[in-house]
Amino acid sequence: MPTDTSRRIAFSAAGERAEPPTIAALMNAALEIPGLLSLAAGFTDNRSLPMAAVQAAVNELAELRDLEPLQYGTNQGRPVLRRQLATHLANWEPGLADAEADKRFFVTNGSQQALYLAMQVLCEPGDIVLVDRPTYFVYLEMLRAMGVRAVSLPIDDAGSLDFDALDARLRALIAAGEQARIRAVYFVSYFSNPSSRCLQPEEKRRLATVLQAHDLVVPVVEDAAYRDLYFSEPPKAPSVLGMPEWVEFPRLYLSTLTKPFSTGLKIGYGYCTDQDWLGRMLHTKGHHDFGSANFNQAVLERVLAKGGLGVQLAKIRPLYAEKMTTLHDTVIAEGLADAGWHWQRPDGGLYLWLRGPAGLDTGLNSAFCEACIEAGVLYVPGDLCYGDDGPKNRIRLSFGVLSGDALREAGRRFTRVARSAGV
Numbered sequence: 243m244p245t246d247t248s249r250r251i252a253f254s255a256a257g258e259r260a261e262p263p264t265i266a267a268l269m270n271a272a273l274e275i276p277g278l279l280s281l282a283a284g285f286t287d288n289r290s291l292p293m294a295a296v297q298a299a300v301n302e303l304a305e306l307r308d309l310e311p312l313q314y315g316t317n318q319g320r321p322v323l324r325r326q327l328a329t330h331l332a333n334w335e336p337g338l339a340d341a342e343a344d345k346r347f348f349v350t351n352g353s354q355q356a357l358y359l360a361m362q363v364l365c366e367p368g369d370i371v372l373v374d375r376p377t378y379f380v381y382l383e384m385l386r387a388m389g390v391r392a393v394s395l396p397i398d399d400a401g402s403l404d405f406d407a408l409d410a411r412l413r414a415l416i417a418a419g420e421q422a423r424i425r426a427v428y429f430v431s432y433f434s435n436p437s438s439r440c441l442q443p444e445e446k447r448r449l450a451t452v453l454q455a456h457d458l459v460v461p462v463v464e465d466a467a468y469r470d471l472y473f474s475e476p477p478k479a480p481s482v483l484g485m486p487e488w489v490e491f492p493r494l495y496l497s498t499l500t501k502p503f504s505t506g507l508k509i510g511y512g513y514c515t516d517q518d519w520l521g522r523m524l525h526t527k528g529h530h531d532f533g534s535a536n537f538n539q540a541v542l543e544r545v546l547a548k549g550g551l552g553v554q555l556a557k558i559r560p561l562y563a564e565k566m567t568t569l570h571d572t573v574i575a576e577g578l579a580d581a582g583w584h585w586q587r588p589d590g591g592l593y594l595w596l597r598g599p600a601g602l603d604t605g606l607n608s609a610f611c612e613a614c615i616e617a618g619v620l621y622v623p624g625d626l627c628y629g630d631d632g633p634k635n636r637i638r639l640s641f642g643v644l645s646g647d648a649l650r651e652a653g654r655r656f657t658r659v660a661r662s663a664g665v
Contacts, residue, residue, distance in 0.1 A: 319540045
């Protein structure tokens with residue numbers, strides 16, 4: 243029977259706001275365009291994926307002949323896995339090593355689902371979330387889809403939080419009658435996506451103090467997805483869970499087993515200090531899926547029990563350090579810095595964060611972006627990573643996927659376009 247396409251569906255406000263996510267387009271381009279070398283989507287290196295550890299865990303499950311992992315699991319996540327995650331977090335935050343810590347954890351379909359749950363139960367259209375500058379662009383797109391406004395925490399020329407500017411911005415929002423609209427603060431605190439920068443202890447302390455001074459003791463979401471991915475030295479700053487300045491705030495600490503272990507298993511997790519907030523996220527998660535993949539969690543239980551996460555981290559930290567050096571040294575040798583581009587060599591994470599010459603437009607539909615695609619290389623436009631008033635001359639390059647000659651060639655292709663771009 244023919245489908246009637248003449249009658250338009252009346253969508254909800256959320257349906258009307260829905261747009262194709264940029265990350266999906268970048269991932270599809272990386273996979274589908276022949277010969278395109280992607281420095282865009284933050285995929286991990288296929289060579290690094292822990293097939294042996296996963297196979298051993300699956301074989302163990304099969305030998306036990308226990309059908310439970312093939313059945314639905316619990317909404318909050320497998321209790322054993324939550325206790326293991328509590329132990330892992332206590333390595334970073336020793337003060338959290340108590341018998342009840344696992345009850346504050348919940349397991350999600352990647353940390354992205356946890357972000358969505360947190361915002362879904364906190365925000366209405368028109369509300370405001372304070373975000374770091376720059377920040378995770380997929381999160382910003384999610385806020386826009388919810389009708390939520392992202393307001394940047396101001397930074398100085400060195401990229402550090404500018405507390406005088408923040409004080410002025412908060413005063414302006416309060417004077418405009420928007421204090422009640424500020425529902426949360428969000429930041430990527432360790433080897434940030436996209437900047438690869440870590441928030442320093444004093445920045446975290448002062449941020450809490452300034453928010454308190456303006457009576458903005460709102461929920462805080464600390465995204466620590468890259469905390470484990472340091473190259474040689476672990477980041478020094480404790481999380482908001484371990485800092486007394488943040489004790490009065492409802493706190494949600496998010497991390498993941500996707501980037502440090504296996505992206506395909508899609509298991510993230512959160513630790514929430516507020517039982518009411520946690521309960522509402524779990525109620526909402528129950529409507530989403532009533533539990534993340536039980537089999538994947540069971541596999542990870544066995545991996546963590548045998549120390550597999552530590553083994554994998556010991557493998558990938560030097561690998562990513564080497565890949566970062568390869569890309570960094572290639573663009574230096576090809577003359578990117580000489581062409582007026584600037585960046586800091588990162589100490590962890592998956593990204594180089596570039597600032598191009600003033601006046602250069604590197605946006606998604608810019609001539610520069612099109613020239614890079616024609617040259618066979620893909621990047622993430624940096625203006626996507628700003629909640630407001632984003633500069634047009636920023637670029638995120640990911641060294642996660644490519645390696646060796648392919649990574650060097652991608653760096654050469656990008657630098658050739660960058661050197662030829664007129665401003």
